[in-house]
Structures are given as C-alpha cells and as structure tokens.
Amino acid sequence: MSWWNRKPAVAQAGSVLFRGKWAARPEDFASVGEHGVRLGAVTRGADGGWTAALEHDGWGEATLVVMPDPPLPPGSLADMDGRLTGAEKEAVKSCRYAVAVSTGSRSGNVLADRKDLLRFLRAVMGREGVAAVDHQAQAFWSRDALDDELAHDADLDIDAIHxxxxxxxxxxxxxxxxxxxxxxxxxxxxxxxxxxxxxxxxxxxxxxxxxxxxxxxxxxxxxxxxxxxxxxxxxxxxxxxxxxxxxxxxxxxxxxxxxxxxxxxxxxxxxxxxxxxxxxxxxxxxxxVGRGAPRPSRFLQAPVPEEVLIHYSISATELMARRARETLDVLRGAVEELAEFDFPALVKLGLRVDGGGEDGREHLWFQVHGFQAGAVDATLVNAPFHIAGLKEGDRAVHPLELLSDWVIFTPGGRIDPRQTRTLRFIRANLPELREAMSASASD
Structure with a gap:
C-alpha cells in the first residue's frame, strides 16, 4: 500500500485565526455558504461554547468548535514557519481569537484529506480570518497562501503535511x-x-x-x-x-x-x-577506542556541491510529477504575471536514459521559451549524466507529459509547485522590486 493511503488515527484538525477577541455566534459564519458549505444544527456547551456540523457535497463533513477562551498558537511557531512572509508572520502574531475545525478521512489519502481540511478552514475564515493552522503539521497558512493552494485540485505536496x-x-x-x-x-x-x-x-x-x-x-x-x-x-x-x-x-x-x-x-x-x-x-x-558512536551526517554539514543527483524513489518522483503537471497553470499564470521582469522559468523533464526502460529516466532542467499545445519549447541548462546524445544548450520542443517539476527563479527566491511564498512576497512589494530591478539594470 502506498504510504499516503492511510486513514488518520485521530481526526485532522486546524484553527482559523482572527484579529479581534470576540464572542463568535453561529450567524457569524453564514459566509461558509459562499463556499458551498452547509452549517448544521448548533450544540451548546455548558462553558458557553458551541459546536456545529459542516457539510460539503465534495469535501465531506467537518465539525466547527467555538470556545469562549480558545488557545492560540505561540508566536514563536509562526516565526519559525518558512511558509509565511515577514508581514504574514506579524499578522498571525496579532491574532487574539481562534475557532477550531476537525475533519475525518473522506478518501483515505492523507494528501487529499488534508487538503479537504484546508478547504473547510478557508470557508470558515470567511472575510475576517487572517490565517489558518494545520495542527498535525504545525503549519501556518495565510489567507493568500490558502487561496493559491485551493485555486487548483492537485493533492498536497509532502512539504505541506510537515x-x-x-x-x-x-x-x-x-x-x-x-x-x-x-x-x-x-x-x-x-x-x-x-x-x-x-x-x-x-x-x-x-x-x-x-x-x-x-x-x-x-x-x-x-x-x-x-x-x-x-x-x-x-x-x-x-x-x-x-x-x-x-x-x-x-x-x-x-x-x-x-x-x-x-x-x-x-x-x-x-x-x-x-x-x-x-x-x-x-x-x-x-x-x-570510543569512536563508534552515531555521527550526524557530515555530508549535510558540509557545503553542498553545485550539482548533485538526489535519489528519489519512483513513487516520490511520480507524486512530484503529478503535482507539477496539475499546477502547470500556476506556472503559466506566474510567468504572465511577472513578465515585466523576465525572470527565468524552468521545467524539469524526465527523459529516458541510454539503455533504460520506461522507468529509467534522468530528470533534467530546461529553460522555457514558450508553451505550445501539450508541449514546451525549452533549452537544456545542465549536462546529462546518462544520456549521451543530449548536451547542455540543446533546444527542442518536448511533450509536457514528461514534466516532473517546474520553477521560476527570482531575486526573492524560487516559485515552484510546492509553495507560493515568494510570489506573495513579490505581489506585496512590487514597487520596491521594480525600483531595485531598475537600479540593477542601470549599473
């Protein structure tokens, strides 16, 4: 059985964070209907809190839990989360109220079920919520990050569940x-x-x-x-x-x-x-002589070579490739959105190695010149290890069914299928970026 095919031992849970401290009422969450979510009957608790069922035709069921004095995540956790921009971290730390959402397992696929949790969290967030927290992953999602992730139906990447x-x-x-x-x-x-x-x-x-x-x-x-x-x-x-x-x-x-x-x-x-x-x-x-104790990986402690061939299993490669293909519109949209800067966009294509079978592929990076129907015009930017007839600088049109990853390189970091933090940072700082790029061009 594939590792992701597992039902959680406990319900998946998360919180939606709000700035103001308030006494939330069921009618405050009427906007879940805008996301196709139905708010069920309310059960009142002795402490003044309440719960209500949430239902969606595609996402399954969840439970909304509202408490009068809910726990909030420590600000230090937000500070350590690399998913958030600096401004998003400060917004998270300004929050003073939270409501909880829990879900079961609709599909038995942890990468799909956890995305269902994110969908419910975004629906509960409505117009006032600032961010959400996935409790099991200790992962923060800003409003914009959730919107980016939920704009497509690709299952979550492994980076999103830890x-x-x-x-x-x-x-x-x-x-x-x-x-x-x-x-x-x-x-x-x-x-x-x-x-x-x-x-x-x-x-x-x-x-x-x-x-x-x-x-x-x-x-x-x-x-x-x-x-x-x-x-x-x-x-x-x-x-x-x-x-x-x-x-x-x-x-x-x-x-x-x-x-x-x-x-x-x-x-x-x-x-x-x-x-x-x-x-x-x-x-x-x-x-x-006392030198046989376990020793932390010295390779991970030393400077990393410019080019290394990382060993991924066939299963991991297929998962990454599926997400890359299912988020291809994100790449195209970002290339168009950032066209004024002409940032390099690259795709990774899995090409069959010399003498290899269908699964014997080397995944190589190509710089994109343009997209065609089901294909990409691109130039190879790194030398193959196991394909003698291909060399760095070769340009050709390749079918996108070979796609296994993509990336856009920017001065603020990379944009890839796994995160849009850099893209959100650029959107929030466009005037400063334009000024910096203009100054760099004139030097």
Missing part, C-alpha cells in the same frame, strides 16, 4: 548575510501520520536554503520506510548514504558533543524522532 523548525544560538556571531548558524533542524508532522520525524544537526545553510530538496528526499525516505531505525543506509545523493538513528539512541551515545542540541531537546522531540547520521561511524576498532 513543518521544519530551525534552532540557532541567538548569541552566536552572524554570517555576512545576517544569518546565524543553525545547530538543530527538525521536522514536525510526519510522526502524527504514523511515521517518524527527522533531525539534522548543524546543517550547512544550503540545506535549508537552495538545497532544500535534500530535506524533501529525507522526508520521502521516512514515509517510504527507506530511512528508518534498523534499516539499511539510504542513498541520498550519489555516493552519499545516510542512516536513521533513534534520537534517544543517538543522545545516549553522543557523549558531550552537540551541547546546544542536548540542552534543548525534550521528550516531545525524542519520542518518534530520528537523527540523520553517517551510514557508518566506524568498525569494531573505532568502537573499541
């Missing part, structure tokens, strides 16, 4: 760009759907920057069972293997190393967590 938190020492010296070194990166949300969350100690900045796909590969490895305690080392990139070590086992063998991590970690981050380690920390001789 969150990455980065911890750093605020007293450590900052780098030239103002960032401080991260001593602990960890995920939340994979444990909540029956797997394990993963930890990377002292990651190189590229790992949580432009080389984020390495973290996606780790997440896929966890849910596919390829990165699991007691399992074989998992290929991450060519000639680089990693091993999953239970966090408690790692901590017991880490001695005095990783003091920042040891000082911060608690039971919540030990139970159900694995530390990504080197595939081998030494043989019997190393253990004899």
């Amino acid at each position: 969150t990455l938190h980065l911890l750093y020492d605020p007293d450590a010296p900052a780098s030239g760009d103002g960032d401080r070194p991260v001593f602990w990166l960890h995920s939340h949300g994979l444990k909540e759907i029956g797997f394990r969350d993963f930890d990377v100690l002292a990651p190189d900045p590229a790992v949580h920057g432009h080389a984020h796909d390495l973290l996606r590969a780790l997440a896929f490895g966890v849910v596919e069972g390829r990165l699991a305690p007691g399992g074989e080392p998992m290929p991450l990139v060519d000639r680089e293997l990693v091993l999953a070590v239970p966090a408690r086992t790692f901590l017991a063998g880490a001695g005095r190393d990783h003091a920042d991590y040891r000082a911060c970690v608690d039971d919540e981050h030990l139970d159900g967590h694995v530390v990504v380690c080197d595939a081998a920390s030494g043989g019997w001789l190393a253990r004899l």
Whole structure:
C-alpha cells in the first residue's frame, strides 16, 4: 500500500485565526455558504461554547468548535514557519481569537484529506480570518497562501503535511548575510501520520536554503520506510548514504558533543524522532577506542556541491510529477504575471536514459521559451549524466507529459509547485522590486 493511503488515527484538525477577541455566534459564519458549505444544527456547551456540523457535497463533513477562551498558537511557531512572509508572520502574531475545525478521512489519502481540511478552514475564515493552522503539521497558512493552494485540485505536496523548525544560538556571531548558524533542524508532522520525524544537526545553510530538496528526499525516505531505525543506509545523493538513528539512541551515545542540541531537546522531540547520521561511524576498532558512536551526517554539514543527483524513489518522483503537471497553470499564470521582469522559468523533464526502460529516466532542467499545445519549447541548462546524445544548450520542443517539476527563479527566491511564498512576497512589494530591478539594470 502506498504510504499516503492511510486513514488518520485521530481526526485532522486546524484553527482559523482572527484579529479581534470576540464572542463568535453561529450567524457569524453564514459566509461558509459562499463556499458551498452547509452549517448544521448548533450544540451548546455548558462553558458557553458551541459546536456545529459542516457539510460539503465534495469535501465531506467537518465539525466547527467555538470556545469562549480558545488557545492560540505561540508566536514563536509562526516565526519559525518558512511558509509565511515577514508581514504574514506579524499578522498571525496579532491574532487574539481562534475557532477550531476537525475533519475525518473522506478518501483515505492523507494528501487529499488534508487538503479537504484546508478547504473547510478557508470557508470558515470567511472575510475576517487572517490565517489558518494545520495542527498535525504545525503549519501556518495565510489567507493568500490558502487561496493559491485551493485555486487548483492537485493533492498536497509532502512539504505541506510537515513543518521544519530551525534552532540557532541567538548569541552566536552572524554570517555576512545576517544569518546565524543553525545547530538543530527538525521536522514536525510526519510522526502524527504514523511515521517518524527527522533531525539534522548543524546543517550547512544550503540545506535549508537552495538545497532544500535534500530535506524533501529525507522526508520521502521516512514515509517510504527507506530511512528508518534498523534499516539499511539510504542513498541520498550519489555516493552519499545516510542512516536513521533513534534520537534517544543517538543522545545516549553522543557523549558531550552537540551541547546546544542536548540542552534543548525534550521528550516531545525524542519520542518518534530520528537523527540523520553517517551510514557508518566506524568498525569494531573505532568502537573499541570510543569512536563508534552515531555521527550526524557530515555530508549535510558540509557545503553542498553545485550539482548533485538526489535519489528519489519512483513513487516520490511520480507524486512530484503529478503535482507539477496539475499546477502547470500556476506556472503559466506566474510567468504572465511577472513578465515585466523576465525572470527565468524552468521545467524539469524526465527523459529516458541510454539503455533504460520506461522507468529509467534522468530528470533534467530546461529553460522555457514558450508553451505550445501539450508541449514546451525549452533549452537544456545542465549536462546529462546518462544520456549521451543530449548536451547542455540543446533546444527542442518536448511533450509536457514528461514534466516532473517546474520553477521560476527570482531575486526573492524560487516559485515552484510546492509553495507560493515568494510570489506573495513579490505581489506585496512590487514597487520596491521594480525600483531595485531598475537600479540593477542601470549599473
């Protein structure tokens, strides 16, 4: 059975955040009808709260829970969420009221069912809500981010069902760009759907920057069972293997190393967590002299090479390709919206390798010149590893059925099928971007 085909052990739940503190009444949520949602009979609670059923012909059923004094997520969680722009984080932290929404499982596909939760959260948000929180993933969604995600019917990406938190020492010296070194990166949300969350100690900045796909590969490895305690080392990139070590086992063998991590970690981050380690920390001789303890992945701590071939399973590649194809209109729309800046748009195409079968494909990046009916005119921008008859700079028209990913590169970051944060940031700062691009062109 595919990893995403699972019914949640507990109901999926989230909250909608509002700025003002108010006593919410059922009539305040009449606008759910604009989304095709029906608000059912209200059940009053002894504490002054109430619940009501929500129904939609396509999304199934949910429950709206309103309390007089609801809990709010800590502002620190919003600060750590890379999905939000700076302005969105401040908006989230200004909220003083929340209502909860829970759903069951309509399809048995966690990527589709979690999107149903987002749909209900957006309907409850109405015109006044500021943002939503997916409780299991500890993931924040601004109003605009929800609108972008719900504008198409593609199932969620794996990035949407877990969150990455980065911890750093605020007293450590900052780098030239103002960032401080991260001593602990960890995920939340994979444990909540029956797997394990993963930890990377002292990651190189590229790992949580432009080389984020390495973290996606780790997440896929966890849910596919390829990165699991007691399992074989998992290929991450060519000639680089990693091993999953239970966090408690790692901590017991880490001695005095990783003091920042040891000082911060608690039971919540030990139970159900694995530390990504080197595939081998030494043989019997190393253990004899005390050097056989699990060692955090040195590959993830070192500068990431400019070009690496990340190992994704066929299943993971197919999932990513499906979402890329089903969000192709997002790419086209963003290219048109940002046409004045002429930002490079690229597509990744899966081409068959020399001597390979249908599944033997190398996924290569091409710069887009234009789209045709079911095809793309594009130029190869990186050298193939396993296709002798193709070279960097070759231009051709390729069928879009080969599409497995896409990206637009901008000065504010990348826009891709998994997030629109950069696009939302650009929309909110268009005058400043135009000024900066104009100044750059005149230099």
